[in-house]
Amino acid sequence: MAGRPVNQRLRWDDAEGALRPAEPPGTVHALDSWLAADGTVRGLPLHIRRFAAACQALGGPPEPQVATFFRAAAARVPTTGTWFPRVELVATEGELALHLWIRPAPTLGESVRLWAAEGPDRRTRPDLKGVDLGRLGALRDRALAAGADEALLLDGAGRIVEGSTTSLLWWRGDTLCTPPATPRRLASVTRELLLGIAAAQGVRIAYETPTPRELDGLEVWAVNALHGIRPVTQWTNLQVSAGPAVRAPRWRGHLGRLAQPASSALSTRTSDHARHAR
Structure with a gap:
């Protein structure tokens, strides 16, 4: 696993349009996760829609900013292996921010x-x-x-x-x-x-x-x-x-x-x- 982003946390810098390293947040207000298997996903636009709606309901960034972040986050996930990335609306220094947590997927269940x-x-x-x-x-x-x-x-x-x-x-x-x-x-x-x-x-x-x-x-x-x-x-x-x-x-x-x-x-x-x- 050397060199792979195991449990990597990143924050969205909207001014630069980039993801930067971040510490674990104190409070998570909203989140969304999806399965990424060797670079493939299911229903990703539906995940974007749901997360953007949650952010809007909680006073977070506007939908265009959330959508841009989510797309950058999805593109950052490795294209080999099985991952379960999580996007988050978090409280950071009194402000709401967008984070990405890149984490390996746990063992998938059959029942x-x-x-x-x-x-x-x-x-x-x-x-x-x-x-x-x-x-x-x-x-x-x-x-x-x-x-x-x-x-x-x-x-x-x-x-x-x-x-x-x-x-x-x-x-x-x-x-x-x-x-x-x-x-x-x-x-x-x-x-x-x-x-x-x-x-x-x-x-x-x-x-x-x-x-x-x-x-x-x-x-x-x-x-x-x-x-x-x-x-x-x-x-x-x-x-x-x-x-x-x-x-x-x-x-x-x-x-x-x-x-x-x-x-x-x-x-x-x-x-x-x-x-x-x-």
Whole structure:
């Protein structure tokens, strides 16, 4: 790994239009991450759109500056190996700044065990990735301690919201189902890509807000930018049985075919990725 930027942190100097070495920030207000595998990425314009919207909502730099930074950040990621870079809106000396954290990707998972968090979802801004980072990290730690991989967030009525780092989709027969988009859910890039694939192939899509029990025996996926599709194989603290993951292999192939060189992704319009997505 000699000479490679392992866990390198950089800050955006807008006046010079360049990334400079930086120390770890004290406070991260917003963030976004994506998987970069040998120079290819999925849905990068959607990540730019989501991060720019978060920055705007939190009083950060304007969208053109954020987009310029994000493009420079994506171009800085190595084109060999597997990486999980993170862009951040951080507080530095009383001002908001843009940072890039270049880090190796962790081992990618093939399946996931869910642990249902106790009580309703208490995040303050579920729609902004990074605002509730500490709360979500604590929930995931509890899930790991319980022998699971991911915390499942429920609302006050016990209905599924999303995972601590994932969005949920499931199959009822030939219908691909997912909760509707609301301010209580993060706009998942991987979920959008999958719904776009489904729409393009004529697969029926339904929006539901079930309890975990209503998913008993179904094929359920927990999806995110890092791992892609991970079928749920266990509901650790619930009386719910996991269904067989019969569709996951084929849909992983569909998702994988959306990967493209970062340089090409940066020249692709966001609308091209989201044309069929909700």
